[in-house]
Amino acid sequence: MSQQLRAVIIDDETNAREALTNLLKLICPEVEICGEAKNADLGIELIKKERPNLIFLDIQMPGKSGFEMLSSFEKVDFGVIFTTAYQEYAIRAFRFSAIDYLLKPIDPEELQTAVERFKSKVGSVNPQQLQILQEQIETTPSLRLVQRKKNDNQRIALPTAEGIHFVQMTEIIQCESLGSYTKFHLVKGPAIVVSRLLKEYEEILDNYYFFRVHQSNIINLEHIKRYVKGDGGQVWMSDNTEIEVSRRRKDEFLSLLSDFYVNSGKLK
The missing domain is CATH 3.40.50.2300 (Response regulator)
Incomplete structure (x- = not known):
């Protein structure tokens, strides 16, 4: 019943x-x-x-x-x-x-x-x-912001089988596709796995300084340690992981990275 x-x-x-x-x-x-x-x-x-x-x-x-x-x-x-x-x-x-x-x-x-x-x-x-x-x-007063918002002080709710995790955006290093799941790699604590496609989080994070560099990875630009040039190139993240940048996403990625450094005041 x-x-x-x-x-x-x-x-x-x-x-x-x-x-x-x-x-x-x-x-x-x-x-x-x-x-x-x-x-x-x-x-x-x-x-x-x-x-x-x-x-x-x-x-x-x-x-x-x-x-x-x-x-x-x-x-x-x-x-x-x-x-x-x-x-x-x-x-x-x-x-x-x-x-x-x-x-x-x-x-x-x-x-x-x-x-x-x-x-x-x-x-x-x-x-x-x-x-x-x-x-x-x-x-978010319009369908799409002209300028991306900084990740500071923003939280996101991540629903899992155990309950809902509330995570600061600045704590997210990258989001990794695991088929129909998405794995959030964090600065502290274990990774969080959510039963949603990476595509959904690409849309959710679109107004912030996150970027899908590859079909399997969305990265937080705040956690990039260095970019290595190449066909698409690679980024080294703050947790020492190396992630490939898709060749077709390279130009857009580098443009956004430049924008991030200018708006964050980190450009020297």
């Missing part, structure tokens, strides 16, 4: 609430909708009254935003799946924080996957995840 989940939907659009309710009845009958709310204040009352396992929450609503609503709870002891009309840059933000989201109009398969993922971990959202998500959305 499948596990029964109690859920609420908080969204200012009536059509969006109805569409999601109908999809859940059809695709996820184990999810019982025990209430709906059209704004954050009503959502707070509904959550306190019904104490659901899971909420489907819109980010942008009149009055309080979804973030402001969540911040009113001393402890977020329920799961959250955000529903949003945001596009590419916000998707990067959700991946950064490892929080589930559904793009409107909601795709049935993605809804089913999100619910199954929640059931497999059955837990609340970590406050650090919400903070990372909010920081990313608020500091």
Whole structure:
């Protein structure tokens, strides 16, 4: 027998609430909708009254935003799946924080996957995840930044089978492809292996000083000790590993490396 989940939907659009309710009845009958709310204040009352396992929450609503609503709870002891009309840059933000989201109009398969993922971990959202998500959305006002952001003070959430690791970007030396997994090599402690493709992290890290030098490696430019010229060349990293630079990526890499040194003040 499948596990029964109690859920609420908080969204200012009536059509969006109805569409999601109908999809859940059809695709996820184990999810019982025990209430709906059209704004954050009503959502707070509904959550306190019904104490659901899971909420489907819109980010942008009149009055309080979804973030402001969540911040009113001393402890977020329920799961959250955000529903949003945001596009590419916000998707990067959700991946950064490892929080589930559904793009409107909601795709049935993605809804089913999100619910199954929640059931497999059955837990609340970590406050650090919400903070990372909010920081990313608020500091990325356009689809693609003209200038890359420095890695300083930025954290990324890395979901593993054991739980979520919160890692400072400056601590990441490189990301290595292991088939359908990505291995994060860190300055301190053991490497972290995440069940996501390297391609996903290439997109997530695109606005920072990380670069995919080869189909198997994304490197943190802060941790380059030296570059050795060659057909594509090689980089020596701070942990003394040597990584090949693909010939077709060489020019773009050297251009970004120059940009990094200029903007970081390390160019002498």
